[in-house]
Amino acid sequence: MPMKISLALGTRQPLSRQTAWGCLTANIAIPGSGSLAAGRPSGYGQLALALVGMILTTTFGVRFIVWALSNWSRLYGPQADPLAGLTEMWAAVRWALVGMGIFGLGWLWALATGLQILHAAKEAEQSNVPPRLS
Numbered sequence: 001m002p003m004k005i006s007l008a009l010g011t012r013q014p015l016s017r018q019t020a021w022g023c024l025t026a027n028i029a030i031p032g033s034g035s036l037a038a039g040r041p042s043g044y045g046q047l048a049l050a051l052v053g054m055i056l057t058t059t060f061g062v063r064f065i066v067w068a069l070s071n072w073s074r075l076y077g078p079q080a081d082p083l084a085g086l087t088e089m090w091a092a093v094r095w096a097l098v099g100m101g102i103f104g105l106g107w108l109w110a111l112a113t114g115l116q117i118l119h120a121a122k123e124a125e126q127s128n129v130p131p132r133l134s
Helices: 017-029 033-037 042-070 072-078 082-128
Strands: none
Touching: 017 033, 017 072, 017 082, 033 042, 033 082, 042 082, 072 082
8 A cells, every 4th residue: 555645734732752852853854844743834934945955956066066077177277266266166156055055044944943842842741740749
């Protein structure tokens, strides 16, 4: 029987600490996945930022590597102008760096959400503990 994959939100309910740790870990691995599992709609934005950043980084990163390899002797040869080389290199690598920044933004947002989920789970567990009798 094939496995069903869904991007629908999980139910928003108090989570155990183990589940909250799982959501945090999932957010660190794939930004937005743990947020979605915890029922937080912010996971869609986190996942979108991560995917856009990954696509930009991969696409323009490969283009930069091809460009660098094809211009290697001109950039690092004995007659190379370092300032002109840096200017050309910046023009070739900037979109890959923008992609890394977008992915990093999604990852940090997912990390913050994961920590909020963990904090909420700790508070929910503490509120379920009966008071001490002295």
